[in-house]
Amino acid sequence: MKRLAAVAALLSLAAVTACSSGGGAGARPAGGGGGVYTTIDGLRPGIDANAPINPYNPKGNAFRGYNSMWLGWTKNHLTDPNQFYPGIAASWEIAPDQSSITLRLQPGNKWSDGRPVTAEDVKVSIALAYTQGGTAYALDPAAAGTASDVEVVDEKTIKITQSAENPSVTFVRGVMETIIVPAHVWGSLLPADFWDRLKTARGDGADAEAARAEITGLAEKVIAFAPPKDVSAGPFVLERVNPGEALLVKNKHFYNAANVAPDQVKLLNYTGNEQIWNYLIAGRLDNAPFTAVPADVMKRITRTPGNEVVKGYSPVGNALAFNQSRKPYDNVHVRRALAYLIDREQVTKVASPEGGTASVTTSGLHQKAAEAWLGAAFGALEPYRPDPARAEEELKAAGMKKDGGTWTMPDGTPWKMTVHVPAPFSDWVAGAKSVTSQLNDAGIDAEVVTTADYPLYLEELAAGKYDAGFWLVALGPAPYNIYQRLYGAPNGWQLFGGKLKHVAPGKEGNWMGGAETVEVDGAKVNPGELAVKLNSAPEAEQKEIIATLAKAANQDLPVIQMWDYVNTQFVNTSRFTGFPGAESDALRLTSGVWLQLGMIKKK
Amino acid sequence: MALIGARARPGKTALARRLAGHLARGLVMVLVVTSLSFVIIRNIPGDPIAARYEKLVEQGMSPDQAERATAVLYGFMPQGTVWEQYTDYMAGLLTLDLGQSLSTPGAEVTDMLASAATWTVVPVLAGTLLSFLLGVTMGVYAAIRRSGRLGDLLSISGSLLHGVPQYVLALLLGAVFTTLWPVLPSSGTADIMIEPGLTAEYLGSLAQHAVLPVLTYALASYGGWILAMKSSVVTVLGDDFILAAELRGLSRGTVFRYVARNAILPLFTILALSLGLLFGGAIFIERIFTYPGLGLLLFDSIANRDYPLMGGAFLLITVATVVANIVADLLYSVIDPRVRSGEESA
Numbered sequence: 001m002k003r004l005a006a007v008a009a010l011l012s013l014a015a016v017t018a019c020s021s022g023g024g025a026g027a028r029p030a031g032g033g034g035g036v037y038t039t040i041d042g043l044r045p046g047i048d049a050n051a052p053i054n055p056y057n058p059k060g061n062a063f064r065g066y067n068s069m070w071l072g073w074t075k076n077h078l079t080d081p082n083q084f085y086p087g088i089a090a091s092w093e094i095a096p097d098q099s100s101i102t103l104r105l106q107p108g109n110k111w112s113d114g115r116p117v118t119a120e121d122v123k124v125s126i127a128l129a130y131t132q133g134g135t136a137y138a139l140d141p142a143a144a145g146t147a148s149d150v151e152v153v154d155e156k157t158i159k160i161t162q163s164a165e166n167p168s169v170t171f172v173r174g175v176m177e178t179i180i181v182p183a184h185v186w187g188s189l190l191p192a193d194f195w196d197r198l199k200t201a202r203g204d205g206a207d208a209e210a211a212r213a214e215i216t217g218l219a220e221k222v223i224a225f226a227p228p229k230d231v232s233a234g235p236f237v238l239e240r241v242n243p244g245e246a247l248l249v250k251n252k253h254f255y256n257a258a259n260v261a262p263d264q265v266k267l268l269n270y271t272g273n274e275q276i277w278n279y280l281i282a283g284r285l286d287n288a289p290f291t292a293v294p295a296d297v298m299k300r301i302t303r304t305p306g307n308e309v310v311k312g313y314s315p316v317g318n319a320l321a322f323n324q325s326r327k328p329y330d331n332v333h334v335r336r337a338l339a340y341l342i343d344r345e346q347v348t349k350v351a352s353p354e355g356g357t358a359s360v361t362t363s364g365l366h367q368k369a370a371e372a373w374l375g376a377a378f379g380a381l382e383p384y385r386p387d388p389a390r391a392e393e394e395l396k397a398a399g400m401k402k403d404g405g406t407w408t409m410p411d412g413t414p415w416k417m418t419v420h421v422p423a424p425f426s427d428w429v430a431g432a433k434s435v436t437s438q439l440n441d442a443g444i445d446a447e448v449v450t451t452a453d454y455p456l457y458l459e460e461l462a463a464g465k466y467d468a469g470f471w472l473v474a475l476g477p478a479p480y481n482i483y484q485r486l487y488g489a490p491n492g493w494q495l496f497g498g499k500l501k502h503v504a505p506g507k508e509g510n511w512m513g514g515a516e517t518v519e520v521d522g523a524k525v526n527p528g529e530l531a532v533k534l535n536s537a538p539e540a541e542q543k544e545i546i547a548t549l550a551k552a553a554n555q556d557l558p559v560i561q562m563w564d565y566v567n568t569q570f571v572n573t574s575r576f577t578g579f580p581g582a583e584s585d586a587l588r589l590t591s592g593v594w595l596q597l598g599m600i601k602k603k
Numbered sequence: 604m605a606l607i608g609a610r611a612r613p614g615k616t617a618l619a620r621r622l623a624g625h626l627a628r629g630l631v632m633v634l635v636v637t638s639l640s641f642v643i644i645r646n647i648p649g650d651p652i653a654a655r656y657e658k659l660v661e662q663g664m665s666p667d668q669a670e671r672a673t674a675v676l677y678g679f680m681p682q683g684t685v686w687e688q689y690t691d692y693m694a695g696l697l698t699l700d701l702g703q704s705l706s707t708p709g710a711e712v713t714d715m716l717a718s719a720a721t722w723t724v725v726p727v728l729a730g731t732l733l734s735f736l737l738g739v740t741m742g743v744y745a746a747i748r749r750s751g752r753l754g755d756l757l758s759i760s761g762s763l764l765h766g767v768p769q770y771v772l773a774l775l776l777g778a779v780f781t782t783l784w785p786v787l788p789s790s791g792t793a794d795i796m797i798e799p800g801l802t803a804e805y806l807g808s809l810a811q812h813a814v815l816p817v818l819t820y821a822l823a824s825y826g827g828w829i830l831a832m833k834s835s836v837v838t839v840l841g842d843d844f845i846l847a848a849e850l851r852g853l854s855r856g857t858v859f860r861y862v863a864r865n866a867i868l869p870l871f872t873i874l875a876l877s878l879g880l881l882f883g884g885a886i887f888i889e890r891i892f893t894y895p896g897l898g899l900l901l902f903d904s905i906a907n908r909d910y911p912l913m914g915g916a917f918l919l920i921t922v923a924t925v926v927a928n929i930v931a932d933l934l935y936s937v938i939d940p941r942v943r944s945g946e947e948s949a
Contacts, residue, residue: 036796043662046903049895050710050718058655058676059707074663081663134664134672144667170665219675224709240799243722243895244791244812266795269893271903278789281782316661455649455908458657475660484666495667535665 033602035575037262039591040270040279042289047269049243052226055179056132061241065592066248066265067232071103071122072176073593075585076313076567078372081478082172085586085597088117088180088233094172100161101175107156110253111182112230112237119158121233124183126150126160127194131218136160136174139212141202142498144535145171148202150195163202166498168535170478182231189222235260235596244269259598261576265591273426280307280570287579287591288570290314290355292427298354306574309354312587314567315476317359317366318352318428319559320419320435322468325505325513328398328409329467335557337394339384341442342435348563351431356563363550364486366474366564373479373546381554388442406443416445420469422457423450428470431562462490464511473559479542483531483549486558492516493528500532514558520551527552576600618936625932629925633918640917641692644910645685651706651908652676679708681910692914701918702911706903712915715900720882720919722792723889723896726813727881730820735874737821738828743863745829746836758833765826770887773819777891780815788812790893816894820885824877831873835866868939872931879927883920 041047041063048059055062062068072084072092082094089103109117126147129137138146145168149161162171191197194215201211230238235257236248246267250260268284270276277297279285283304293301301307320342322329329335339362348358361383363370370378395402399410409415419436421428429450436446451457461469473485487493492502492510505513517524530545537545553559567587571579578601579594580586586594594600652673659669681688681702695702701712741757748754764772781789793799793808839845839862848858886898893899897916904912 044658048707048710050704050715051707052709054709057708132672132675134659134668136668138668138671143671145665168665170668173663174668216675220678220708223675223679224703226709240795242792242795242799243718244793244893245795247795264796269791269895271890271893271899274891275790275893278777278782282785282789315663453649453906454657455651455654455906458653459648459650462653472657472661475663478663478665481660481663481665488666 033261034263035261035602036264036266037286037576037591037595037600038266038268039285039287040268040276040289041590042291043590046271047241047243047246047267049241052224053230053238054223054225054227055181056128056223056225058223061238061246062230063236063238063246063248063267063590063592065234065590065594065596066236066267067230067234067238067251069180069232069234070176071178071180073586073589074173074177076315076588077477077585078313078315078369079477079479081170081476082176083585084176085589085593087176087593088122089176092176098162098167098169098172099164100159101172102153102157102159103175105156105158106255109233109255112232112251112253113182114253115182115184116155117180117233118155118183119152120155121183122158122178122180123150123152124187124190125178125180127190127198128181128186128222129178130198131215131222133216133219135177136162136171137178139198139201139215141165144168144495144498145174147171147175166536168480169537170480170535173478180233182233185227185231186222186225189218189225235592236265239264254596256596256598260595261578261598261600261602262595265595277301280304283307283572283574285570286572286576287594289590290565290567290569292352292355293568294426295353301570304572306572308571308573308579310569310571310579310582310584310587312567312569312580312583313366313368314565314588315366315369315474315482316472316565317474317561318356318431318563318565319359319362319471319473319561320432320468321471321473321512321559322557323464323466323511323513324515324558325464326467328400328415330513331398332556333394333398334400335560336384337391337398337400338439338444339557339560340387340391340394341444342438342560342562343386344562346438347431347434350434351427352563352565355427355566355568357566358563359561362554362557362559362561364473364483364553364559364561365546365550366476368564369474369476369482370550373543374550377547377550381550384560391442402443406445414445416447418447418449418467420449420451420457420461420466422452422454424453425470432470435562462509462511464506464513466511470562471559473561474564478534479546480531480534483527483534483546486512486553487514487527487531487549491528491558493531495532500529502526502528512558514556518552518556520548520555525552573603575603577603618933621936622929622933625929629929632925633921636921637693637696637914637918638689640921641689641914642685644913644917645688647905647908649908651906676705676708679703679705696918701915704904704909704912706907706909706912712911715912716897716915716919719895719897719900722894723885723898724881726817726894726896727820727885728878729813730817730885731824731874731877731881733817734821734823734825735828735870735877738825739832739867739870741825742829742832743836743866746833746840746866749833749837757829761826761829761833763826764822765830767823767826768887769819769823769885770891772823773815773888773891776815776819776822787814789815792895812894816885816888816892819888819892823888828870831870832866835869836862839866868935871938872935875927875931875934876924877927879924879930880920882923 051059051061054060055068070087071089072087075083077083090106091104093102136147144166146163147160148163151159153159160175197211200207201215232251235254237251239247239249248265250263273291276288276291280301324330344358348356360367361381401408407415419432421432432448436448439446474482476482489509491512491514494501502516503510517526530549534542534545578599656669656673704710704712745754745757780787792812797805797808799805886902889896889899901916
């Protein structure tokens with residue numbers, strides 16, 4: 001009876017949980033060596049079997065580089081954001097002033113249902129992108145780096161022109177990162193007169209407002225759309241997904257199918273880094289993208305046969321950011337004193353020994369990018385090496401007092417510094433504890449306060465509730481993006497319809513509260529204005545601006561950079577070989593891109 | 604016969620009246636808890652869309668592009684004043700429409716709950732029943748042999764397992780059976796390489812993936828059952844009616860039946876409540892084994908500030924707990940003649 005009950009329970013479980021099927025019609029293995037490639041999707045944790053096969057959906061079962069394709073794949077370059085590997089586009093010509101880009105599609109590429117991939121697919125995808133508003137497609141004509149015209153030249157060629165109103169160096173990248181979906185599946189979501197409505201929307205007046213509302217009104221429909229089966233132009237097509245894993249099989253119609261090594265790709269679900277570590281220790285993963293790993297776990301991972309560590313440039317830095325509307329952090333001498341007291345090598349050793357290198361100084365840039373942009377001038381920046389004597393001088397210059405070995409505010413009241421970090425970020429918590437421990441040793445009463453999770457942390461940070469907190473900086477390679485972290489909306493500069501305004505500290509998300517103008521080399525500059533100029537300035541001017549902003553960041557210290565992240569990945573060479581090597585410009589791309597480019601070979 | 608029939612009718616009426624009262628109170632309880640949780644959920648601080656914006660910027664999107672891309676998601680947030688949102692929500696409940704998920708836009712909350720419930724109910728139910736049967740049996744044994752070495756050992760094992768948090772046990776079992784001695788899968792529900800269907804291979808895979816979550820749950824709750832049962836049996840053993848039964852020379856089997864039947868009564872109530880609470884899932888166990896049940900769904904929904912999903916999960920837990928309470932109460936009156944006779948005389 002009990003056995004019967006157990007069987008009945010399992011049968012009902014199997015019946016109810018029959019996995020959602022991805023389709024896979026026309027998708028069968030073809031050449032390349034075969035085998036199953038196992039990895040995780042590092043772009044978003046959690047495989048959701050309830051989610052649609054939709055690349056616009058934040059949890060959609062469309063996996064970048066596998067069954068979700070871009071026009072091109074952005075290389076990880078130190079300074080140039082406009083270098084790409086081929087994707088849906090085989091080649092491209094960029095106008096010298098970046099006013100347009102003409103793309104030639106892969107000649108033999110077909111969707112997994114056998115239909116050819118055409119310029120019309122790209123045009124429909126661009127229309128869908130306008131409803132989402134990301135990348136190069138904004139309805140506001142004054143927005144920076146927006147496409148203004150899309151012209152199908154022939155079946156395999158398409159030309160996209162940038163709006164002359166507010167050109168940006170991010171336009172090309174925005175275009176190349178367009179998600180391409182099949183027009184015969186997605187086209188029905190768009191009204192027949194979409195392009196006319198778009199033209200109206202990009203004008204002025206009530207008609208334009210109505211057209212903009214109509215197009216943005218399509219956004220939710222697009223995000224929620226659930227195609228009945230996967231139709232992919234990528235190297236793989238979704239076969240099925242269950243709550244724990246997703247299975248993709250090779251798309252035999254893919255233009256480079258003969259060079260795609262595995263027949264199948266298995267993506268494993270995970271809810272935290274611990275699971276990734278276990279997968280790695282068990283030798284199950286052929287690749288794991290960037291994963292923070294403590295030193296002891298790293299040792300266990302590398303002991304597993306076939307596991308290797310690959311490290312490369314990651315345009316991300318970690319910094320201690322100040323709320324300059326709060327005393328005594330409004331005083332630059334206090335910030336400098338803290339910089340002289342914190343041993344960043346020590347902090348990095350504790351917080352991110354495998355995935356970071358201590359910042360050489362604070363410039364707003366990752367060290368490697370700083371060297372590339374600034375050259376010899378990088379060495380002239382103040383390094384803020386640990387120097388308690390200089391710190392004491394700075395604190396005294398700020399009027400701070402020392403009472404019984406403990407620093408107090410200028411009026412003698414206690415000074416208690418709190419450093420906030422989100423609790424789930426173990427490296428940030430460890431780093432913050434190292435910082436406060438060092439400050440305590442130097443007579444500054446400092447403590448770490450953790451916030452329950454990242455959404456709450458960001459909300460409270462933006463509301464100006466913290467003295468200081470950890471903050472990602474140097475998000476490159478586009479210099480505009482890099483300096484928006486220091487001199488953008490968090491510091492009061494807001495861009496509306498192409499016009500820049502500065503809001504007062506504590507208002508509208510200005511939690512950094514820095515001064516609107518600063519003096520650099522004897523001249524008064526507005527860092528926010530300079531940062532915005534990076535969007536459209538030619539390279540030579542960009543270099544000048546970056547030099548000024550790096551000096552401003554270095555002398556005023558809106559943040560103290562702690563460590564530069566190192567893209568630490570894991571590969572297992574037991575089953576496949578040909579993985580990108582250390583410092584490869586493909587390291588920030590997914591395994592799907594490596595596979596589709598034919599880099600990975602079956603062992 | 605006529606006398607028996609006359610006695611039975613008032614009993615049924617009393618039971619029906621009792622059931623109606625329970626249902627009315629349960630409905631009020633569900634409404635109150637749903638309203639309270641609605642208010643609490645809407646006031647949880649934290650902006651998940653800001654977190655997504657940060658993620659996009661981190662991936663290389665410019666701040667303005669990321670702002671436009673995430674602005675779309677605000678369209679999925681409940682609109683209007685809190686009162687309007689509340690009335691919409693309650694109106695939706697009448698048709699079992701719990702809205703759409705914010706974290707997985709387009710997915711119906713009811714579908715997500717139904718999917719997750721499958722992965723919770725079967726393993727947690729199996730774990731609960733397994734631990735109950737094991738705990739009760741061992742509890743009786745530990746009580747009878749309480750002065751022996753085995754009785755002590757059983758009591759200690761119960762105390763020890765009762766004191767170990769679920770997540771510690773899960774990590775321990777995970778480390779042993781997936782890393783040191785890798786004989787069981789560490790995560791998921793079934794091997795994706797196996798075609799789903801009513802095949803031995805697929806069912807075997809489902810069972811294999813359920814072993815660790817079920818075992819953890821069973822071991823974690825076993826301690827509670829054994830200790831409760833032991834204590835209950837010891838109490839009953841001291842009752843006068845047991846002494847009377849022994850003095851009257853009733854067989855050991857009969858006395859044991861008396862003991863077991865009386866001692867297990869309080870545990871049935873706890874069991875019924877446990878079955879209601881199982882809809883809350885086993886958050887730590889499911890998270891550690893990436894087992895996509897209600898606990899993990901609830902955890903993710905809170906992390907993502909997915910208000911409709913959180914509301915749906917809390918509603919399900921509330922309804923299940925209220926129903927379990929009613930069932931426990933009714934069951935008690937069925938299995939305990941003293942309660943039944945009390946109702947009838949009333």
